[in-house]
Amino acid sequence: MLHSLVSNLFEVHLVSEHYLTCGNPYAGYLKDLEVGGKTFKFFDLPALGGSKYDELPFSVRVLLESVVRNCDEFSVTKSDVECVLNWANQQNVELNFKPARVILQDFTGVPAVVDFAAMRDAVSKLGGDPDKINPICPSDLVIDHSVQVDFARTPDSLQKNQDLEFERNKERFRFLKWGATAFRNMLIVPPGSGIVHQVNLEYLARVVFSDSEVLYPDSVVGTDSHTTMINGLGVLGWGAGGIEAEAVMLGQAISMLLPEVIGYQITGALDQYATSTDLVLTITKHLRQIGVVGKFVEFFGPGVTALSIADRATISNMCPEYGATVGFFPVDNATLAYLRQTNRDETKIQTIEAYLRASKMMRNYSDANQDPKFTQVVELDLATVVPSVSGPKRPHDRVSVSEMKQDFLQCLTNKVGFKGFGLRNENLGAAGAFEYEGKTYSLKHGSVVIAAITSCTNTSNPSVMLGAGLLAKKASEAGLSVAPYIKTSLSPGSGVVSYYLQESGVLPYLEKMGFNNVGYGCMTCIGNSGPLNDAIVDAIEKNDLVCCGVLSGNRNFEGRIHPNTRANYLASPLLVIAYAIAGRVDIDFETEPLGHTEKGEPIFLRQVWPTRSEIQAVESKYVIPAMFKEVYSKVTQGSKAWQELQAPEGKLYPWDTTSTYIKKPPFFENMTEELPQQAPLVDARCLLNLGDSVTTDHISPAGSIARNSPAARYLAERGLTPKEFNSYGSRRGNDAVMARGTFANIRLVNKLVGKPGPKTVHFPSMQELDVYDAAERYKQENVALILLVGKDYGSGSSRDWAAKGPYLQGIKAVIAESFERIHRSNLVGMGIVPLEYLPGQSTDSLGFDGSETFTLHIPVDCKPGQQISVKASNGKEFDVKLRFDTEVDLTYYRNGGILNFMIRQMLQ
Incomplete structure (x- = not known):
C-alpha cells in the first residue's frame, strides 16, 4: 500500500516536470486532487482566473482549460489564455483550441481514412516515414451511414437490409478494417451497432479524461454536424469539416473565433401531452429567429432540471438546425445519474464529479448564484410548448399541429419557395390511383408515402420511443392500422433501444403498425430511405403530386429524404405514427378522427395519446444499466460477416485500381516539399x-x-x-x-x-x-x-x-x-x-x-x-x-x- 502511494506521488511529480520542461507557463497552477486513494493533477482554473473565472459561461471554461493545459507558446500561446479569460471583452477574436478527441461516421470517416492512407503514400514518396501519419488524439469511427431501407414492414427487414449493406459495402468495410489495425489510436465500431451520436452519448463519451495523471474535460469535434448532440451530456463538441477534423487527428489546434455565448433560460415544465421533440422544434425556430450562427448557446435556469439527459441531447442534436456552434448543457447531478444508468465505471464517475467540483464546472441549475454572464439572455417557458412539426422544406419552419392542415394547404398554392409549391388552384384536386398488393389505392396532395422513426435526433430518447410504442399499442387495440403501401420503418439508435422496446412489451405493437426494425443507422434522415414502389412513383409523377414524408429526423431539405416526397415534416415518433395512421398531413386531429371502430364510432388522436407521466413510469422501469452493459460489452466485435471479413495488412494500403469504392485521391500527386506559387x-x-x-x-x-x-x-x-x-x-x-x-x-x-x-x-x-x-x-x-x-x-x-x-x-x-x-x-x-x-x-x-x-x-x-x-x-x-x-x-x-x-x- 505504501509502495503504491509513493509510486503514485512520483508519477504526479513527473507530470509536473513534463509541463515545466515543455515550457507551459501555467505549470505552477497544477494542483493535486485525491479521489478514492489515487492522486491526480489538474489545472486549478479558479485560482488562475479568480472572479473573472466565476463569470465565465461554463462552455467557455472548457475552452479555457484546454488552452491553459496545451499552452506551449507555439501552437497555443499565453495570449490565447488571456483572450479566453477576458472573454466578456474579447469575443470574436482568434483562438487556437485543441479538442480532446475526434469522432467520425463512415460516410465522412472513409474519406478521412482514405486521405490518411494517401498522405502515407505521399510522405513515403517524398522520402519521409509514412508511419508518422497516425491519429495523435483519440479518434473513434462508427459505421452507421451506409445501411438503407430496401426492405420494410417484415420481421426479416433488419437482417435483409444488413445483408445488403454488407454486400454493397464490402470494399469499404475491408478498407476500414485495414485502417483499424494500420493506424494507432483509432477505434472503429462495426456496422449494425447504432448511430454514431447515440453510441457517443451512451458509450464513447468520457465527460472527463481520467486515464492519465492529469484530469481534463472531455471535448470533441466530429465529421458530422450533429456531433453537438454530446453537449447534452456536458461534453463540449461540434461538427467540423472532415478536412479540419483530419488536422485535429494529427495534433493540430483548431483555429476558431472566441464566440459570443447566448444564455438560453428555461423555466416551467412541459405539458403532459408535449414531447421533447415539440420542445426542440420550438427552440430551433426561436433561435433561428434570434440569429445564433457562429455563436455558442448555453442552457440554464430551473426548467433544465425537468429535462432528462436524453431531452437535453435532443435539443443539442438540433444545434446545426438553429445555426449555433454548440448548444451546451453543463454537467449536473442528472448527468452523473445518466452515467450510472448507462453502466459507466463508478470509480470514473466519482473522479468526474470531484474534478468538476474542484474546477467549478459542476452545475446546479436551481442556483441562480451560479449563473454566469452571457452575451445575451433569451427565455422559454416550457409550459408554452405545444405539439409541433417542422416543414415542409426546412427544419426551423415549425408549425403547430393544430395549424398543420391549414398551413399545408396554403403551402400548395404559395409561390415556389421554402413554404410554397406554386400549384394552380385547378390542380389542387389532382389524384392518382394505383394498384398495391392486389388492391386499388389513391394518392393526393398531402398523402403520406414515407413514415420513418429514424435518426439520432429522437431514437436516443427513451421518452419519445416508448411514447411511440404506447401510442401504437393503444391505436392497435382500438382497431387502427397503417395503409400497407406507406413505407414505414424503425431505425433504433442503438441496441439498447431494441432492448427496452422489447422488454416493455411495446415492440409487437410497433411492428403491427408496420414499424419493424429496419437497421441501426441514420437511414431515412440522410436520404437512405430506399426505393418506393414503382406504382406509387408513377402515380406521383404522372399527377404532379406533392406527397409527403414524415420522419423523426433532423433534416428535411428538398431532395434529401426521397426524390418523390416534395414535402417532408420533422415530427416526434408519436406523431410519425399518428400521421401514418391518418395517411395524410392535411388533417386536423382535433376535429377529424384517425379512424373508426367497427361500430362506426370515431377514434381521435387524443384518445390514444399517452401522457408524459405514463411514459415516464415505463421508462423508469425498463431503461436500466444491465441493458447498456449487455449491448456495449460486445460493441466492437461486430457481426459474423464483419468478423470473417479479410482485410489487407501493412502500413501502406494496397490500392485496387479496379475498385469503384476506394480510390487513391489525386490531391497529392504533384506535391513538392516547397510551397506552390499562388497565381492570380x-x-x-x-x-x-x-x-x-x-x-x-x-x-x-x-x-x-x-x-x-x-x-x-x-x-x-x-x-x-x-x-x-x-x-x-x-x-x-x-x-x-x-x-x-x-x-x-x-x-x-x-x-x-x-x-x-x-x-x-x-x-x-x-x-x-x-x-x-x-x-x-x-x-x-x-x-x-x-x-x-x-x-x-x-x-x-x-x-x-x-x-x-x-x-x-x-x-x-x-x-x-x-x-x-x-x-x-x-x-x-x-x-x-x-x-x-x-x-x-x-x-x-x-x-x-x-x-x-x-x-x-x-x-x-x-x-x-x-x-x-x-x-x-x-x-x-x-x-x-x-x-x-x-x-x-x-x-x-x-x-x-x-x-x-x-x-x-x-x-x-
Missing part, C-alpha cells in the same frame, strides 16, 4: 450562379445515384448495372464518383438555367450541360472557375466533399453574401478562396448574371479579412472581403490546403 485568377468563368440557403445537400452528392448522371455513366463504363450503383454516401472513398456527383442535386436552382436541376451553361458555346461535364470542358480549355452565390452558402451537414468536389471540378474561389461556418472552413482546407460581398451588395445588386469573366489577385502578404478588388469583363470593378479569418487560414491556403500543410510538417 484571370478571366475566371462562373460555373454556377446560385441564390440563398444553398445547402451541402445541394453541393455534395448524397442519396441515390441518378441513372442519367455523370456518376452513373462512369460506373456503367466500369461494368456496373444500376442496381449496383449503391449511394453517393457509400462511394465517398472514390473521388471520381464524388466529383461527378458534385452539384448533381435535382433540386439545385442555377440562375444560368431556366429550371431546377444539375445543369449549367458553358460559355461561350452557350451549351447546356451537366455541371461536371461543363467543368471538365472548362478544364480542357484551361479556364479557371468561380461560383457566385447568395446568403448562408454551405448550410447543413458538415460534408468535406462539398469542398473536395468543387476543388476537383476546378473551382478556385466562391463569392458569396455569407457562408455557413463549417463549409467556409472546409473551402479553406481545400485551398478554395472564400470571398464575401460587402454589406448590401450581391450578385444581383451588382448586375451580374454569370456570363461574365472575373479577374482577381490575392496579395502575397494579405491579411485575414482584407478587402481585395475584383474586375469583371463588363467593365465593373468591386471590392470583396477575403474570408480567411485567421493567419492559420492563410497558412493552409499558401500550402494548397490543410492536408498539404500537414504533410510538409511531417516531412520537417
Whole structure:
C-alpha cells in the first residue's frame, strides 16, 4: 500500500516536470486532487482566473482549460489564455483550441481514412516515414451511414437490409478494417451497432479524461454536424469539416473565433401531452429567429432540471438546425445519474464529479448564484410548448399541429419557395390511383408515402420511443392500422433501444403498425430511405403530386429524404405514427378522427395519446444499466460477416485500381516539399450562379445515384448495372464518383438555367450541360472557375466533399453574401478562396448574371479579412472581403490546403 502511494506521488511529480520542461507557463497552477486513494493533477482554473473565472459561461471554461493545459507558446500561446479569460471583452477574436478527441461516421470517416492512407503514400514518396501519419488524439469511427431501407414492414427487414449493406459495402468495410489495425489510436465500431451520436452519448463519451495523471474535460469535434448532440451530456463538441477534423487527428489546434455565448433560460415544465421533440422544434425556430450562427448557446435556469439527459441531447442534436456552434448543457447531478444508468465505471464517475467540483464546472441549475454572464439572455417557458412539426422544406419552419392542415394547404398554392409549391388552384384536386398488393389505392396532395422513426435526433430518447410504442399499442387495440403501401420503418439508435422496446412489451405493437426494425443507422434522415414502389412513383409523377414524408429526423431539405416526397415534416415518433395512421398531413386531429371502430364510432388522436407521466413510469422501469452493459460489452466485435471479413495488412494500403469504392485521391500527386506559387485568377468563368440557403445537400452528392448522371455513366463504363450503383454516401472513398456527383442535386436552382436541376451553361458555346461535364470542358480549355452565390452558402451537414468536389471540378474561389461556418472552413482546407460581398451588395445588386469573366489577385502578404478588388469583363470593378479569418487560414491556403500543410510538417 505504501509502495503504491509513493509510486503514485512520483508519477504526479513527473507530470509536473513534463509541463515545466515543455515550457507551459501555467505549470505552477497544477494542483493535486485525491479521489478514492489515487492522486491526480489538474489545472486549478479558479485560482488562475479568480472572479473573472466565476463569470465565465461554463462552455467557455472548457475552452479555457484546454488552452491553459496545451499552452506551449507555439501552437497555443499565453495570449490565447488571456483572450479566453477576458472573454466578456474579447469575443470574436482568434483562438487556437485543441479538442480532446475526434469522432467520425463512415460516410465522412472513409474519406478521412482514405486521405490518411494517401498522405502515407505521399510522405513515403517524398522520402519521409509514412508511419508518422497516425491519429495523435483519440479518434473513434462508427459505421452507421451506409445501411438503407430496401426492405420494410417484415420481421426479416433488419437482417435483409444488413445483408445488403454488407454486400454493397464490402470494399469499404475491408478498407476500414485495414485502417483499424494500420493506424494507432483509432477505434472503429462495426456496422449494425447504432448511430454514431447515440453510441457517443451512451458509450464513447468520457465527460472527463481520467486515464492519465492529469484530469481534463472531455471535448470533441466530429465529421458530422450533429456531433453537438454530446453537449447534452456536458461534453463540449461540434461538427467540423472532415478536412479540419483530419488536422485535429494529427495534433493540430483548431483555429476558431472566441464566440459570443447566448444564455438560453428555461423555466416551467412541459405539458403532459408535449414531447421533447415539440420542445426542440420550438427552440430551433426561436433561435433561428434570434440569429445564433457562429455563436455558442448555453442552457440554464430551473426548467433544465425537468429535462432528462436524453431531452437535453435532443435539443443539442438540433444545434446545426438553429445555426449555433454548440448548444451546451453543463454537467449536473442528472448527468452523473445518466452515467450510472448507462453502466459507466463508478470509480470514473466519482473522479468526474470531484474534478468538476474542484474546477467549478459542476452545475446546479436551481442556483441562480451560479449563473454566469452571457452575451445575451433569451427565455422559454416550457409550459408554452405545444405539439409541433417542422416543414415542409426546412427544419426551423415549425408549425403547430393544430395549424398543420391549414398551413399545408396554403403551402400548395404559395409561390415556389421554402413554404410554397406554386400549384394552380385547378390542380389542387389532382389524384392518382394505383394498384398495391392486389388492391386499388389513391394518392393526393398531402398523402403520406414515407413514415420513418429514424435518426439520432429522437431514437436516443427513451421518452419519445416508448411514447411511440404506447401510442401504437393503444391505436392497435382500438382497431387502427397503417395503409400497407406507406413505407414505414424503425431505425433504433442503438441496441439498447431494441432492448427496452422489447422488454416493455411495446415492440409487437410497433411492428403491427408496420414499424419493424429496419437497421441501426441514420437511414431515412440522410436520404437512405430506399426505393418506393414503382406504382406509387408513377402515380406521383404522372399527377404532379406533392406527397409527403414524415420522419423523426433532423433534416428535411428538398431532395434529401426521397426524390418523390416534395414535402417532408420533422415530427416526434408519436406523431410519425399518428400521421401514418391518418395517411395524410392535411388533417386536423382535433376535429377529424384517425379512424373508426367497427361500430362506426370515431377514434381521435387524443384518445390514444399517452401522457408524459405514463411514459415516464415505463421508462423508469425498463431503461436500466444491465441493458447498456449487455449491448456495449460486445460493441466492437461486430457481426459474423464483419468478423470473417479479410482485410489487407501493412502500413501502406494496397490500392485496387479496379475498385469503384476506394480510390487513391489525386490531391497529392504533384506535391513538392516547397510551397506552390499562388497565381492570380484571370478571366475566371462562373460555373454556377446560385441564390440563398444553398445547402451541402445541394453541393455534395448524397442519396441515390441518378441513372442519367455523370456518376452513373462512369460506373456503367466500369461494368456496373444500376442496381449496383449503391449511394453517393457509400462511394465517398472514390473521388471520381464524388466529383461527378458534385452539384448533381435535382433540386439545385442555377440562375444560368431556366429550371431546377444539375445543369449549367458553358460559355461561350452557350451549351447546356451537366455541371461536371461543363467543368471538365472548362478544364480542357484551361479556364479557371468561380461560383457566385447568395446568403448562408454551405448550410447543413458538415460534408468535406462539398469542398473536395468543387476543388476537383476546378473551382478556385466562391463569392458569396455569407457562408455557413463549417463549409467556409472546409473551402479553406481545400485551398478554395472564400470571398464575401460587402454589406448590401450581391450578385444581383451588382448586375451580374454569370456570363461574365472575373479577374482577381490575392496579395502575397494579405491579411485575414482584407478587402481585395475584383474586375469583371463588363467593365465593373468591386471590392470583396477575403474570408480567411485567421493567419492559420492563410497558412493552409499558401500550402494548397490543410492536408498539404500537414504533410510538409511531417516531412520537417
